[in-house]
Structures are given as C-alpha cells and as structure tokens.
Amino acid sequence: MSGNGSNGTGFIGASLKRKEDARFLTGRGRYTDDINLPGQLYAHLLRSTVAHANLGSVDTSAAEAAPGVQAVFTGPDMEDVGGIPTGWLIHSKDGSPMVEPKHPAMAIGKVRHVGEIVAIVVAETRDQAREAAALIDIDYQELPAAASLEAARADGAPLVWDEAAGNLCYDWEVGDRAAAEAAIDGAAHTVSIDVVNQRLVPNAIEPRAAIGNFDPTTGEYTLYTTSQNPHLIRLLLGAFVLGLPEHKLRIVAPDVGGGFGSKIPHYAEEAILTWTAGRLARPVKWTSDRSEAFVSDTQGRDHISTATLGFDEDGRFVGLKVSTQANLGAYLSTFATCVPTYLYGILFAGPYTTPAIYCEVEGVFTNTVPVDALRGAGRPEATYLLERLVDKAAAATGIDRVDIRRRNFIREFPYQTPVALQYDQGDYDATLDLALEASDWDGFEARRNEAASRGKLRGIGISTFIEACGIAPSAVVGSLGARAGLYEVGSVRVHPTGSVSVFTGTHSHGQGHETTFAQIVAETLGVDFEAVDVVHGDTNAIPFGMGTYGSRSLAVGGTAIYNAVQKVIAKGRKIAAHLLEASEEDIEFADGNFTVAGTDRSKSIGEVALTAYVPHNYPEGLEPGLEETAFYDPLNFTFPAGTHVAEVEVDPETGEVELVAVTGADDVGRIINPMIVNGQLHGGLAHGIGQALLEHCEYDDEGQLVTGSYMNYTMPRAGDLPNFNINHNTTHCTHNPLGVKGVGEVGSIGVPPAVINAVVDALSPLGVTHMEMPATSERVWQAIQAAQAQD
Amino acid sequence: MPAVTMTVNGVSRSADVEGRTLLVDFLREKLQLTGTHVGCDTSQCGACVVHMNGQSVKSCTCLAVDADGADVTTIEGLANGADLHPMQKAFREHHGLQCGFCTPGMVMSAIDLVNRNPSPSEGEVRHWLDGNFCRCTGYHNIVKAVMAGADAMGGGS
Numbered sequence: 046m047s048g049n050g051s052n053g054t055g056f057i058g059a060s061l062k063r064k065e066d067a068r069f070l071t072g073r074g075r076y077t078d079d080i081n082l083p084g085q086l087y088a089h090l091l092r093s094t095v096a097h098a099n100l101g102s103v104d105t106s107a108a109e110a111a112p113g114v115q116a117v118f119t120g121p122d123m124e125d126v127g128g129i130p131t132g133w134l135i136h137s138k139d140g141s142p143m144v145e146p147k148h149p150a151m152a153i154g155k156v157r158h159v160g161e162i163v164a165i166v167v168a169e170t171r172d173q174a175r176e177a178a179a180l181i182d183i184d185y186q187e188l189p190a191a192a193s194l195e196a197a198r199a200d201g202a203p204l205v206w207d208e209a210a211g212n213l214c215y216d217w218e219v220g221d222r223a224a225a226e227a228a229i230d231g232a233a234h235t236v237s238i239d240v241v242n243q244r245l246v247p248n249a250i251e252p253r254a255a256i257g258n259f260d261p262t263t264g265e266y267t268l269y270t271t272s273q274n275p276h277l278i279r280l281l282l283g284a285f286v287l288g289l290p291e292h293k294l295r296i297v298a299p300d301v302g303g304g305f306g307s308k309i310p311h312y313a314e315e316a317i318l319t320w321t322a323g324r325l326a327r328p329v330k331w332t333s334d335r336s337e338a339f340v341s342d343t344q345g346r347d348h349i350s351t352a353t354l355g356f357d358e359d360g361r362f363v364g365l366k367v368s369t370q371a372n373l374g375a376y377l378s379t380f381a382t383c384v385p386t387y388l389y390g391i392l393f394a395g396p397y398t399t400p401a402i403y404c405e406v407e408g409v410f411t412n413t414v415p416v417d418a419l420r421g422a423g424r425p426e427a428t429y430l431l432e433r434l435v436d437k438a439a440a441a442t443g444i445d446r447v448d449i450r451r452r453n454f455i456r457e458f459p460y461q462t463p464v465a466l467q468y469d470q471g472d473y474d475a476t477l478d479l480a481l482e483a484s485d486w487d488g489f490e491a492r493r494n495e496a497a498s499r500g501k502l503r504g505i506g507i508s509t510f511i512e513a514c515g516i517a518p519s520a521v522v523g524s525l526g527a528r529a530g531l532y533e534v535g536s537v538r539v540h541p542t543g544s545v546s547v548f549t550g551t552h553s554h555g556q557g558h559e560t561t562f563a564q565i566v567a568e569t570l571g572v573d574f575e576a577v578d579v580v581h582g583d584t585n586a587i588p589f590g591m592g593t594y595g596s597r598s599l600a601v602g603g604t605a606i607y608n609a610v611q612k613v614i615a616k617g618r619k620i621a622a623h624l625l626e627a628s629e630e631d632i633e634f635a636d637g638n639f640t641v642a643g644t645d646r647s648k649s650i651g652e653v654a655l656t657a658y659v660p661h662n663y664p665e666g667l668e669p670g671l672e673e674t675a676f677y678d679p680l681n682f683t684f685p686a687g688t689h690v691a692e693v694e695v696d697p698e699t700g701e702v703e704l705v706a707v708t709g710a711d712d713v714g715r716i717i718n719p720m721i722v723n724g725q726l727h728g729g730l731a732h733g734i735g736q737a738l739l740e741h742c743e744y745d746d747e748g749q750l751v752t753g754s755y756m757n758y759t760m761p762r763a764g765d766l767p768n769f770n771i772n773h774n775t776t777h778c779t780h781n782p783l784g785v786k787g788v789g790e791v792g793s794i795g796v797p798p799a800v801i802n803a804v805v806d807a808l809s810p811l812g813v814t815h816m817e818m819p820a821t822s823e824r825v826w827q828a829i830q831a832a833q834a835q836d
Numbered sequence: 837m838p839a840v841t842m843t844v845n846g847v848s849r850s851a852d853v854e855g856r857t858l859l860v861d862f863l864r865e866k867l868q869l870t871g872t873h874v875g876c877d878t879s880q881c882g883a884c885v886v887h888m889n890g891q892s893v894k895s896c897t898c899l900a901v902d903a904d905g906a907d908v909t910t911i912e913g914l915a916n917g918a919d920l921h922p923m924q925k926a927f928r929e930h931h932g933l934q935c936g937f938c939t940p941g942m943v944m945s946a947i948d949l950v951n952r953n954p955s956p957s958e959g960e961v962r963h964w965l966d967g968n969f970c971r972c973t974g975y976h977n978i979v980k981a982v983m984a985g986a987d988a989m990g991g992g993s
C-alpha cells in the first residue's frame with residue numbers, strides 16, 4: 046500500500062529500515078544479562094528434581110557455610126508474602142469459581158513439578174552460588190505423579206492439589222449446548238475427530254534473567270527482568286506478592302530477546318530476586334541457563350479434544366460441538382486460565398456461518414511445568430481442530446476442500462458469532478482467491494504426478510481462518526473474569542525544538558516498535574522519522590501500560606499513540622491560532638503545518654512547539670508545554686484473517702516429510718511497515734511449522750521432562766524451512782483510527798492445519814485419514830505401515 | 837589461576853582466569869563485550885559464535901585458556917566506527933533480525949561461511965546455519981541477508 050496517513054507524508058506504508066538494528070548488529074543491545082550493578086551478587090535457584098513429593102527436611106547449613114555465600118533462603122522464609130497471582134478468574138458451568146490454590150514463590154511443604162524452586166543461594170560469584178546449592182540436602186518424600194491429562198483425569202489419580210477433586214481447576218463452557226446438539230442430531234451428515242494439540246516449549250533464544258536491587262535510603266526496589274509487560278509485572282509483584290506501592294517499585298524490561306508469550310507471566314523468580322535484594326540490600330542477579338528454562342519457562346498448548354461437526358447435504362455447517370481437556374500444569378500462571386477458554390472456545394466460528402456452536406473445556410492440574418500463552422495462545426488450538434474437521438467433512442462428502450470452505454464463509458458484516466465474538470469486517474473470499482492463485486492450487490495435480498515419478502507422495506493442504514487479536518476491551522474482558530483492564534497508554538512529548546519522544550506501555554522484543562510507532566508519529570505529526578524516538582520498557586519512564594501480547598501492540602498501543610498525537614495537534618491548533626491571529630476553527634493541520642484555511646499563512650509544528658515552551662506570546666489560560674498522554678481502550682477485538690496453503694512431499698520409504706512450499710494470503714489490516722509485517726508473518730509461520738512437523742514437549746509417567754534440552758526438543762532450523770510466499774489482501778479494521786488489526790500470531794495460528802492437511806492429503810492414496818502433530822518421520826512411517834497392513 | 841593473553845578486536849587483552857572459564861564468559865564478564873550471547877548449554881544455538889584466528893567457533897564450547905595467544909573477533913569488532921561490515925548492513929537491509937539475540941552469532945557465522953564459500957547457494961546457506969537458532973525470523977530474511985552480504989563482500993574478505 047502507499048502511504049496514506051492523515052497528513053500524507055508517506056511514512057505509513059513504507060518499509061523503513063529499523064531504528065533498533067544498529068545497536069543489535071554491533072553488539073550494543075542491552076539485554077538483562079548484559080547489565081551488571083555495582084556490588085552485585087549472584088543467585089542460583091535450586092529446583093526440584095522430582096515432579097511430586099512432600100518436602101521433608103531441607104538442610105541448607107553446608108551451603109550457608111560454603112565460600113562466598115551470602116544467604117540461603119527457602120520457601121518458609123517467604124511464607125508471609127502473597128502468592129503468585131493469576132490474572133483471570135474462570136467460572137465453571139455451575140457458576141462456581143475455579144479452584145485457585147495459593148502459589149508460593151518457593152515450595153512450602155510440597156513440590157508439584159520438576160523445576161519448582163526450592164531454595165535460592167546467593168553468593169559473590171555465579172559458580173560459588175551453583176556449587177553451594179549442590180550442598181543443600183533435601184528429603185523428597187516422593188508421591189505418585191499425575192504427569193499428563195490422561196493420568197490426571199483417571200479414576201484415583203494422584204491429586205496435585207487436595208482442594209481440586211479430579212485435578213479439575215474448572216469445567217467451563219461457551220455457546221448453546223442444546224442448540225448445537227440438536228443441530229448435529231438433525232444434520233444430514235456428521236464428522237467427528239479426536240485431536241491432540243501437543244505441548245510446546247516456547248524457547249525464546251534469550252533465556253530469562255532478573256536482577257533485583259534495593260536502595261535502603263529511598264526504600265525503592267528495582268527489578269530488571271526479561272518481560273513483555275513491565276507495568277503488569279509491577280502491578281502483580283507490587284500489589285499481590287510483595288505489597289510494595291508503585292512509587293517504590295521500578296520494573297525495567299530492557300532489550301528482550303524474544304518472548305512468544307513465555308515472558309508475559311509474572312514469575313516466582315521475579316518475586317524472589319526482588320525480595321532477596323531487599324533482605325540483603327545488594328543487587329542480586331539470576332540468569333537462567335537453557336536446561337533450567339526447559340523446566341521453568343511456562344509451556345504452551347497441551348490439549349486433548351473431541352469434536353463433532355454436523356452439516357447438510359450441500360456441505361453447509363449446521364452445528365459444532367467441542368469437548369476439550371486443557372493441561373494447566375501444576376500452578377496457575379498469569380494467563381493460564383484464560384488461554385484455553387476465552388482465547389479458545391470463542392474462536393470456533395472461524396470464518397464460517399455455523400449457526401450453533403458449543404465448546405466445553407476442563408482445565409486440569411498436572412505435575413508439570415505451568416502452561417501459559419504461547420504465540421497464538423488458544424487460537425492455534427481452535428483453528429487446528431476446526432480446519433482438520435472441515436477437511437474431514439470434505440473427505441466424507443466428496444465436496445472439494447476449497448468449495449466446502451467457500452460455501453460456509455461469512456460474507457455479511459458485522460457478524461455476530463454464536464460464541465460471543467462480533468466480527469467487524471473481513472473478506473475471506475479475497476484471501477482464499479489470492480492464496481489459490483499464489484500457490485498455483487490448480488496446477489497441483491501435475492506436481493503430484495511429477496513427484497510420484499520420483500517415488501514421492503506429494504500433498505497440498507489449506508486452512509482458512511480468523512483470529513481475535515488486539516486484546517482487549519476492558520469492560521468485555523472484565524465481565525469474563527479478567528482481573529485487569531486491557532487498554533494501552535501512549536505519551537507524545539514534543540520537545541522545544543520539535544523533536545519527539547514517544548512513550549509506550551507496550552514492549553518490543555523483536556516486533557520493531559521503535560520503528561513502526563515512529564512511523565505513525567512522523568506521519569500524523571508531520572515531522573521527520575529521524576526526529577522521533579520511542580521509549581519503552583521502564584515503569585519510571587512510561588506513564589502506564591499493559592504490555593505486549595495477543596497481537597495488541599499496534600492495534601491498542603499504536604492507537605493510544607495516535608490519539609495522543611491528535612491531542613498534541615488539538616493543543617497546537619490553539620497555539621497556532623493565537624500566533625496567526627485567526628480563530629481556532631479556521632486552522633487546518635497537514636504535513637506538520639498549521640495553516641489558516643484558504644491562506645498561505647502558517648506555523649510549523651516546530652514553531653508551535655517552541656512557542657509552547659517559550660510562551661511569551663501565548664493564548665490566555667493555556668498551559669505551556671506540548672506533551673499529551675492517551676489511554677486507549679479498544680471497542681472490540683480485531684479480526685485478522687487469511688488462507689494458508691502448504692505443500693509437502695513424503696518419502697514413503699522413510700516417512701520423512703519435506704515442506705516444499707508455504708503460501709500465505711493474509712488480511713492483517715492496514716500495514717504500517719510491510720517489511721516488519723512480513724517478518725512477523727515469517728516468524729509465526731516458522732513457529733506453526735515447528736508445531737506441525739518438529740516440536741513436541743514430552744514428560745514420562747513420573748513427570749520427568751524427556752525433552753529437556755535442544756538435544757531432544759527439535760527446534761526448526763534454517764534447513765527445515767522453505768522460503769515463504771507471503772501475499773496480502775487488506776481490509777481495514779473499522780473501530781480503530783489506524784485501521785490496523787495485528788500480525789504477530791497469524792502464522793502460528795493459520796499454518797499448522799494447512800501442513801497437517803497436506804500430509805494427510807499426501808498419504809490419502811494409502812488410506813491414511815489422520816495424522817497427529819508433530820508429523821515426524823517416525824509417525825508418518827508408522828502410519829504408512831499401519832495403512833499398508835490393512836490392505 | 838592461569839593468565840591468558842589474546843588479541844580481541846585488535847587489542848591485546850590479558851586476564852587471570854580459572855581453568856574452567858569459558859571463552860564466552862571471559863568475553864562477556866572480564867571484557868564486558870556483551871554482544872556475544874549465550875542461548876543454550878548444549879552447544880546448539882550459536883548465539884555465542886565469535887571468530888578465532890579467522891574462523892567461527894562457539895565461544896560457549898571453548899575454554900578461555902584455549903584461546904590463549906589467539907586472535908579473536910567479536911560482533912563488536914566488525915564495524916569500522918559507524919561504517920558497518922557489509923554483512924551487518926545486509927542484515928539491516930533485509931530485516932534479518934528481530935529481537936537481535938541470535939544476531940551476533942548469525943552474523944559472525946555468516947561471515948565465516950562467505951570467507952569459505954564466496955557465493956553460497958540458498959541451500960548452502962541454510963545448511964551452514966544449522967548450528968544457529970533463530971526463533972523470531974523463520975530464517976527467510978536471514979538467508980536473504982546472508983546471500984546479499986556475500987555479494988556485498990565481493991567473494992569473501
């Protein structure tokens with residue numbers, strides 16, 4: 046798209062190179078572990094090696110006496126502080142609140158997953174802390190573990206929490222059960238599916254780290270932390286855990302090396318490090334190593350579902366019913382409870398007009414690492430299930446896969462789904478058409494035949510999807526159980542000489558906000574891109590904010606900045622009117638100039654800014670200065686949508702799946718920086734492909750993590766992925782002034798079912814009808830063997 | 837404690853280190869060269885790649901004492917003032933970085949590839965980067981950047 050911002054300066058829509066790159070490319074990024082404070086001590090966190098045990102004695106005496114050790118603390122030392130809170134209260138079908146056990150910062154009396162923190166050892170050096178920790182003698186009185194959904198829901202299962210019978214946290218529902226069941230009962234055809242959405246490890250490449258500090262002269266605590274949302278951490282840590290007022294608690298999230306959801310939660314480590322720094326009145330630093338990250342970063346997905354779709358003779362969907370069990374892990378992380386409910390069940394309309402939908406979800410405690418948001422968070426799980434079902438429906442009826450989707454598309458907007466959401470806008474045919482053309486869908490049979498001549502099974506798969514992003518309207522989420530508002534804050538400070546500092550409550554950990562937000566301000570304020578800098582990640586610098594997740598930074602945070610600019614312009618108009626001796630109503634603003642309508646008399650934003658700070662000739666009663674803040678609470682979610690197509694070749698001898706082509710046709714709303722948007726799509730696609738083909742987090746029956754390092758957890762590497770064919774068809778969001786929707790999660794939501802549908806398509810000549818993720822060569826090979834054995 | 841001396845980014849640096857001190861810790865903690873990152877403990881992510889005597893090594897898998905007498909280049913030593921190395925420029929131009937955490941290792945690794953193979957094919961780039969994880973970019977733009985960087989380096993440097 047061309048630049049068509051309100052002032053036409055062309056910054057919006059341009060692929061400007063990123064402001065943040067120079068520091069990252071020269072080694073001058075400043076990540077948490079790069080920061081060292083004078084007098085800093087180092088912490089080692091001793092973690093449980095067993096999944097479920099009563100804690101007998103914890104003998105720390107030898108560790109305390111070890112060289113360099115300054116302190117050792119265990120759970121009971123922190124017993125008086127609050128539990129690590131959960132951000133969302135879910136109610137069960139019967140109206141009862143979820144079971145919400147207290148989550149102590151360090152284990153007290155019991156450990157409930159491998160990796161749970163039992164003690165902190167603080168020493169002069171990292172090695173001293175680690176070596177001293179090895180001297181702590183813990184009497185683990187082991188208990189049987191409930192290490193999976195099946196084990197936790199089995200009769201007589203070990204209980205993770207005594208108060209949670211059957212290990213059930215909640216039994217939630219959305220939609221009209223009776224209507225959905227009646228529609229399915231009366232349907233001409235039905236298809237059903239059982240799917241597992243496997244557990245994943247987020248694996249941001251920067252491991253988490255934290256530095257706690259305390260200044261006894263001011264009573265101020267500072268926490269440097271690898272977080273996507275510093276103000277949220279301040280709120281949870283200050284108000285709920287340590288009881289510190291906001292003005293005595295500063296959270297700094299400096300450069301952060303990827304998050305993907307795993308750096309949203311308020312972690313126990315943050316509370317422990319802050320508290321310990323206070324006790325010792327010295328800075329204390331902790332940096333996770335990767336093995337530790339595998340058992341302490343929140344993990345993602347982990348659903349088992351069964352679903353039935355009813356449809357009429359023409360393939361029109363009439364009813365959908367979904368029953369899901371969602372693994373929450375041992376403790377309730379910040380967004381753990383809402384991800385498999387309000388970010389999942391309400392997605393089941395997808396882009397289709399299915400009139401009756403019902404989804405029920407059991408949230409289940411297990412003796413595993415807590416589960417929380419991971420890129421897409423609930424929406425990939427819903428989309429995968431739905432798009433596998435749609436392919437099954439096509440196979441059952443013989444209706445073409447593309448055709449059955451098209452027959453069911455929503456075409457009238459706004460559209461109220463039967464599961465709470467109201468879509469404002471979309472054009473699903475357009476993205477479908479674009480994807481078919483860009484992927485040469487019609488030419489596929491020739492490619493299949495050519496592959497067959499080489500002994501390969503080639504398949505093509507499609508998914509058409511929507512997502513709900515830009516979370517979220519505070520009143521709506523509040524009524525659904527959220528314990529915070531989900532608005533965002535932007536501040537725009539025009540300095541006396543016309544340069545601009547922008548303060549945002551969102552946080553950039555790869556998304557390029559310093560560039561995109563500067564483009565918005567440069568365009569709307571009519572100043573040079575180089576004159577705008579964006580500040581984020583420090584609660585002492587930024588008025589407030591809720592942070593970055595749910596593809597909300599641009600739609601919510603960008604809008605807050607845009608609104609703050611409008612306030613600046615409104616004030617500037619008053620100043621300009623005074624200087625130009627015109628009435629305010631006659632002043633027009635464009636390209637950075639305030640002009641008296643119909644004349645060439647004007648004042649630039651720079652002149653107005655200088656006047657605002659040197660107000661010798663100034664409107665009576667107007668405050669000096671040119672700085673405005675806006676809080677923006679969105680009116681609705683945004684609804685990016687698209688079509689993804691994947692093409693694979695399977696080697697029938699080995700089961701190896703080669704992903705040969707991936708095509709995306711996406712409607713992510715108005716695009717501010719196409720280069721950055723495409724980068725976000727690429728990253729999301731890689732994440733989704735990782736889930737479809739490679740990644741799988743597994744525990745054994747004792748709750749030991751089997752895939753606890755990069756040796757056995759398969760991360761996508763450069764050689765595993767093709768180039769991506771990205772295409773855009775853009776409709777503008779109707780309820781924010783920028784028309785933007787969000788892009789960070791699109792790939793991980795849309796592409797997994799396309800890849801699996803392609804694998805199933807490739808194997809369909811052999812009679813294979815289903816494939817679980819990840820479609821590893823072993824799994825595919827076994828499916829081939831099983832199918833051949835049946836012949 | 838053994839003393840080590842090495843040339844780092846053109847400057848001779850000496851320090852006493854423990855025998856077990858890793859090169860990456862020496863660089864990050866003794867020399868405050870924090871551009872070299874640590875992303876794993878199994879020698880797989882490549883965030884820690886530096887050049888030793890002109891070749892890429894994983895500095896997490898190398899002892900500081902093993903680098904005694906060596907010529908080490910880190911990401912901080914590539915640019916000439918504000919003038920970025922062609923590979924750094926190519927990463928910026930082609931959006932080959934997002935969060936920036938894998939980036940120093942990627943760039944150092946890519947330069948070594950081009951030094952060995954001045955005009956790598958896309959497949960060769962993808963294969964070479966097997967030891968460098970990126971969770972942000974999906975590699976698409978990294979591969980583009982490395983190929984453009986190879987061109988700009990004019991066949992190795």
Ligand code: FES
Nearest residue numbers: 876880881882896
């Ligand atoms: S830190 Fe991961 S390979 Fe060196």
Ligand code: FES
Nearest residue numbers: 934935938970972
């Ligand atoms: S840019 Fe974030 S890991 Fe590569």
